[in-house]
Amino acid sequence: MRCVRCLLRLQSLGVRGPSGRPGPQYAALLQPASSPPQGQVLRHFHGSPACAKRPVPADFFDEGEGKKDKSLVTHDDLFERVARDAKTKATFNKVLDVFTKKDIRRRGHVEFIYAALKKMPEFGVERDLAVYNKLLDVFPKEVFVPRNFIQRMFNHYPRQQECGVQVLEQMENYGIMPNVETKVLLVQIFGEKSHPMRKYQRIMYWFPKFKHLNPFPVPLQLPEDPVDLARLSLTRIADDLDAKVTVYQMPSTDITEAGEEITLPHIVGIQSPDQIELLAKHNPSRPVFVEGPFPLWLRKTCVYYYILRADPAPLEEKTEEPYDPERCFDYPLQLNLELSRDLGDDESFDVDDLDEGPVFAMCMTGRGDQATLNQWISGLQQNNPILGQIPTLFRLDAGPRELQSVADSDPGHGYRTGPQSEAQDGAEPSPEAEPDIIVEEEPRRSQGMKQ
Amino acid sequence: MSLLRMVRLPPVKPQQLLLPSAPPVCAARRTVIQGEYRRPGQPKDDTPAWMKIKFDFSKGVEGIKKHFMLLRREFLDRWVGPEGKPIIEHMLEQNRLIWEFRGPESLEEWTVSSDREIGGQSEVYLKLGRNSNTCFLYGTLCSTPPKDGETRYSGYCSMRSKQQLASFDRKKHFDWSSFNTLHLRIRGDGRPWMINIAAETYFSHQKDDVYSYFLYTRGGPYWQEVKIPFSKFFLTHRGRIQDNQHPLWLDKVNTIGFTLGDKADGPFQLEIDYVGVCKDYAHTEDFAYEVYKRNPEV
Numbered sequence: 001m002r003c004v005r006c007l008l009r010l011q012s013l014g015v016r017g018p019s020g021r022p023g024p025q026y027a028a029l030l031q032p033a034s035s036p037p038q039g040q041v042l043r044h045f046h047g048s049p050a051c052a053k054r055p056v057p058a059d060f061f062d063e064g065e066g067k068k069d070k071s072l073v074t075h076d077d078l079f080e081r082v083a084r085d086a087k088t089k090a091t092f093n094k095v096l097d098v099f100t101k102k103d104i105r106r107r108g109h110v111e112f113i114y115a116a117l118k119k120m121p122e123f124g125v126e127r128d129l130a131v132y133n134k135l136l137d138v139f140p141k142e143v144f145v146p147r148n149f150i151q152r153m154f155n156h157y158p159r160q161q162e163c164g165v166q167v168l169e170q171m172e173n174y175g176i177m178p179n180v181e182t183k184v185l186l187v188q189i190f191g192e193k194s195h196p197m198r199k200y201q202r203i204m205y206w207f208p209k210f211k212h213l214n215p216f217p218v219p220l221q222l223p224e225d226p227v228d229l230a231r232l233s234l235t236r237i238a239d240d241l242d243a244k245v246t247v248y249q250m251p252s253t254d255i256t257e258a259g260e261e262i263t264l265p266h267i268v269g270i271q272s273p274d275q276i277e278l279l280a281k282h283n284p285s286r287p288v289f290v291e292g293p294f295p296l297w298l299r300k301t302c303v304y305y306y307i308l309r310a311d312p313a314p315l316e317e318k319t320e321e322p323y324d325p326e327r328c329f330d331y332p333l334q335l336n337l338e339l340s341r342d343l344g345d346d347e348s349f350d351v352d353d354l355d356e357g358p359v360f361a362m363c364m365t366g367r368g369d370q371a372t373l374n375q376w377i378s379g380l381q382q383n384n385p386i387l388g389q390i391p392t393l394f395r396l397d398a399g400p401r402e403l404q405s406v407a408d409s410d411p412g413h414g415y416r417t418g419p420q421s422e423a424q425d426g427a428e429p430s431p432e433a434e435p436d437i438i439v440e441e442e443p444r445r446s447q448g449m450k451q
Numbered sequence: 452m453s454l455l456r457m458v459r460l461p462p463v464k465p466q467q468l469l470l471p472s473a474p475p476v477c478a479a480r481r482t483v484i485q486g487e488y489r490r491p492g493q494p495k496d497d498t499p500a501w502m503k504i505k506f507d508f509s510k511g512v513e514g515i516k517k518h519f520m521l522l523r524r525e526f527l528d529r530w531v532g533p534e535g536k537p538i539i540e541h542m543l544e545q546n547r548l549i550w551e552f553r554g555p556e557s558l559e560e561w562t563v564s565s566d567r568e569i570g571g572q573s574e575v576y577l578k579l580g581r582n583s584n585t586c587f588l589y590g591t592l593c594s595t596p597p598k599d600g601e602t603r604y605s606g607y608c609s610m611r612s613k614q615q616l617a618s619f620d621r622k623k624h625f626d627w628s629s630f631n632t633l634h635l636r637i638r639g640d641g642r643p644w645m646i647n648i649a650a651e652t653y654f655s656h657q658k659d660d661v662y663s664y665f666l667y668t669r670g671g672p673y674w675q676e677v678k679i680p681f682s683k684f685f686l687t688h689r690g691r692i693q694d695n696q697h698p699l700w701l702d703k704v705n706t707i708g709f710t711l712g713d714k715a716d717g718p719f720q721l722e723i724d725y726v727g728v729c730k731d732y733a734h735t736e737d738f739a740y741e742v743y744k745r746n747p748e749v
C-alpha cells in the first residue's frame with residue numbers, strides 16, 4: 001500500500017520534470033522500456049563534469065545486456081571477458097565505461113569497484129591517477145550525501161563509504177597522490193565530512209611531508225640498460241663524489257669460428273682516489289679478497305655487487321702518518337684548537353671501533369663467476385700496479401639466481417664456485433667459459449700469484 | 452515488516468556476521484575496545500589465566516635468586532648515584548650507548564617476528580655478524596597475503612627489543628629525557644626500514660601506540676651513521692598514523708623496534724653496530740608536526 005503510494009507520488013514528480021531531485025531516477029524506474037534519448041539525459045545527471053563520457057562500442061553493450069538475466073554475475077567475469085586479448089589501460093577504461101553505461105542505477109557498483117581494485121595490477125594501471133578518478137566516478141553522485149544532521153551523525157551508507165576509503169587506500173599503498181578532481185568527486189559522492197573525504201585529507205596532509213624524506217633517492221624509472229643501472233647503483237653505494245666509474249667490458253654477443261655463441265657479461269667497476277691510495281699502501285704479503293655477491297635494493301629491483309677488500313692490518317703494522325704540512329699551503333690540514341665548552345663535552349660514543357678492513361674497489365657484473373671477476377681485477381691493475389704482487393683470493397657465495405635472470409640473458413652459465421668455496425687459485429682461468437679473453441690477461445695474473 | 456523479519460531470523464549470533472575480526476577500514480582514531488590479535492578462523496582461547504602460569508618449584512627457586520639479586524642491585528645503585536653512576540657523570544652525560552652487540556648474550560635482549568604469525572611466508576633470523584660484534588638481521592620478505600579471506604596485507608619482518616624488567620617483574624623504563632637524538636650505526640642493503648619506539652602509556656587502549664620514523668639505508672659496504680631527532684617521530688596506532696599527533700615523551704621509553712615492509716619480495720639484511728642516544732645542541736625543534744590543530748581539520 002505504502003509502496004504504491006510512494007511510487008505514484010514519484011511518478012507525479014517525474015512528470016513535473018527535473019525540478020524534483022530524486023524524480024528523474026525513479027521516473028526511469030517506472031518506465032523501464034522507455035526511449036533511449038531520455039536515458040542519455042539522465043546519465044548526464046549522474047555523471048560528473050570531470051570525466052567526459054566517450055561513446056562505448058556496441059559489442060560491449062550487447063555482452064552486458066546478455067548477462068543481465070543471470071542472477072549471480074561476478075564482476076571479475078566482466079573484466080575477464082573484455083581482457084581476453086590484451087590487458088591494457090584502454091581495455092580497463094572500456095570495462096568501466098561498459099559498467100557505467102549498462103545500468104542507470106549503477107546496481108552493484110560497490111562489488112564492481114572492489115573487483116576493479118583487485119584487477120588493477122593485472123591491467124598495469126595501479127599507478128594511474130586518472131584511472132582511480134574514473135573508478136571513483138562509478139559511484140552515483142549525490143545519493144550518499146547525508147542530508148540532515150541525524151544522517152551525518154550516524155554512518156551514512158557505510159558500505160559505500162568503506163568502498164570509497166578502500167579506493168583511496170589502494171592509491172595510498174601505491175603512493176599515488178590524489179588531485180583536485182578526486183576531491184571534487186568525493187565531495188559530490190559522499191559529501192564534505194564523510195570518511196572517504198577524511199581519508200583524502202589525511203593523504204593530502206601526510207604525503208607531502210614524507211615525499212622527499214629519503215636522503216638517498218632512487219629514481220622512479222630505473223634505467224633499462226644494465227650498464228647504466230650498474231653505474232647508478234655503484235655511484236650510490238660508493239658515497240664519494242671523486243669516485244670514478246670504469247666500464248671494463250660492455251655486454252656483447254660473439255660467435256666464434258666453431259659456431260658457439262659466447263655472451264660477454266658487462267663489468268662495471270668503481271674506485272675513488274682514496275681507495276687507490278689505500279691499495280697502494282697495502283702490504284703486498286697480505287692477500288686481498290674478492291667477495292660477493294652482496295644485494296642492493298633499488299625500490300623493487302635487486303642488483304648484486306662485488307667488493308675487493310682486505311682484512312684489517314694487524315696492530316704492529318698500523319702507523320699513524322702525520323700530515324705533510326707542505327701538502328697544502330693555502331690552509332692547514334690539521335687544526336688543534338681547544339674548543340671544548342664544558343667539563344663533560346665529549347660527543348663521541350664509547351664504543352670499540354669496528355675495524356673490518358679497507359674496501360678497495362667495487363664492481364657489478366652480469367655474471368658472477370671467477371673468470372669474469374678475474375677480468376675486473378686485471379682491469380684494475382692498470383691503475384693499481386701493486387695488484388700484480390698481491391695474492392687475490394676469491395670468496396664467492398653461491399649467488400642468488402635472480403642475478404642471472406635480471407642482468408644476464410644467458411642462463412646456461414651458472415656459478416662455478418660452490419657455496420662458500422674459497423678458490424685459492426685466483427689465476428686459474430675457466431677454459432670452457434671465455435678462452436679467448438682470459439688468454440691475454442693470463443700471464444700478468446699468474447705472475448702475480450706465484451709470488 | 453522489516454522488524455518482523457529480523458525477529459524470525461534464527462539466532463546465529465548476528466554480531467559475528469556483521470563484525471569481521473579485522474578492524475574497519477576507516478579507523479584513524481583508536482577504538483576503545485581492543486583484543487589481542489586472533490587469526491581468522493582460530494577459536495577463541497578460553498583457558499583461564501591461572502592455567503597459563505607455571506607453578507614449578509625449580510622456577511620458584513631460580514626466581515628468588517634472580518629477583519633478590521636484582522633488588523639488591525637496585526638498592527645499592529641508589530647509593531652510587533642515579534642509575535648506578537656517579538652524579539657528576541650523570542649530569543655531564545652527552546650521549547649514552549643503549550645497545551651494542553658484543554657477543555651472543557646481547558642478542559638475548561631482542562625478539563624477531565615476521566608475518567608468520569598472521570599466516571604469511573616471510574622469514575627473519577637474527578645472528579651475530581662476521582666478527583661477532585655486530586647484529587645481523589636477515590631473511591626473506593614475502594608479501595603474499597594469507598588465504599584466510601580477511602587479511603588483506605602481509606609482508607613484514609621486525610626486530611624489537613625486549614621490555615626491560617626490574618626485580619619481581621616490574622617494568623623498567625629508559626629515561627632518555629636529557630637526550631634529543633637517536634644515534635645508530637647501521638649497514639643495510641638499500642631498503643627503507645621503520646623505527647618504532649614504544650613508550651609507556653597510561654590508558655590501556657593506548658598500549659599499541661608507537662612512535663615511528665623512517666630509516667633509509669644507502670646500501671653498499673660502508674657503515675652509515677644515522678642521527679634521527681626524537682622530534683620527528685610521529686604517533687601511529689596499529690600501523691595507522693593518528694590524526695591527533697603528540698610528541699614522544701622520553702622519560703619512559705619501553706622498547707625500540709625495526710620493521711621492514713616495503714613490499715619488495717626477496718632477501719634483505721640489516722647490520723646494526725650500536726644503538727645510542729645523544730644530545731644534539733644544534734637541534735632545537737620540539738615536534739615536527741602540527742599539534743595546535745587536528746590533521747585534517749574538523
